[in-house]
Amino acid sequence: MARNSYSIGLLLIGLAVVLILGKIGVIHFVFAFLWPVVLLIPGLLFHVLYFNRSLPAGVLVPGGILTTYALMFFYCNIFGWHATSYLWPGFILGVAIGLYEFHLFDRNSDRGVWIAAMVLGIVATICFAITLLVKLGIYVIALLLIAAGVLIISRKPRSW
Template sequence: MARNSYSIGVLLIGLAVVLLLGKLGVFHVLLSFFWPLVLLIPGLLFHFLFFNRTLPVGVLVPGGILTTYAVMFFYCNLFGWHSMSYLWPGFILGVAIGLYELHLFDRGSDRGVLIAAMILGIISVVFFGLTLLVHLGVYVIALILVFAGLFMMFRKRKVW
């Protein structure tokens, strides 16, 4: 009976600590930062189970998508959600990565899977470039003007 009451006492103290930590906001802070693990863990688990030959190759598509999205969300948690204004093409890139993994590891995959992955990847890169150009356009134009000015200053003049 003494061992039983000791176990219940430890359980009650543990419950009190959990309640106090919850009241202090510790769990809220942890969950607000680490919630992308809800996507990252299944994505990595799909990859792990495929490479251990437990699941078929098709799980690489959602695995690639979930892993890519989790990395994007971690980035936004670290640097602010305003980052999503130029990271949004990553949603297209996640699908491209998943399809490319399917093509890469499936020996009997159709060529159309590779074509779809490449088209989505190119679209994603173009949108990343356009988005960065819109956000950083003034800096890019200024850099081009500086290089053009340096080129004009230091080029060799042709003698007529």
């Protein structure tokens, strides 16, 4: 009976600590900024289980996807969710990374997996470039004009 009351006492103390942490905002802060860990842990676990030879290479596809998405969500938590307006091609890139890992580590994978990974990777890269050009286009144009002006000024004039 003493052991049972000891366990109940520890449970009540733990519950009180959780309630106090919740009241002062610690739990909200932790969940607000660290929720991508819910995606990162399974993604990394898939990788660990594959490299420990516990699971087949197919788990690298969701592992790569979940890990990529978790890193994107961490970035958005730190720098603001407006960042998704230029990070959205990362959702395509996550699938490409997962497929590429599968192709890289599975000796029996079909060539189609590699082709799909490369196509999705190229599409994601093009989408990133277009998004950055649209978002930062005026700055790119200004830098190109400055570079052209400096090149014209610094070029030695030819004597006729």
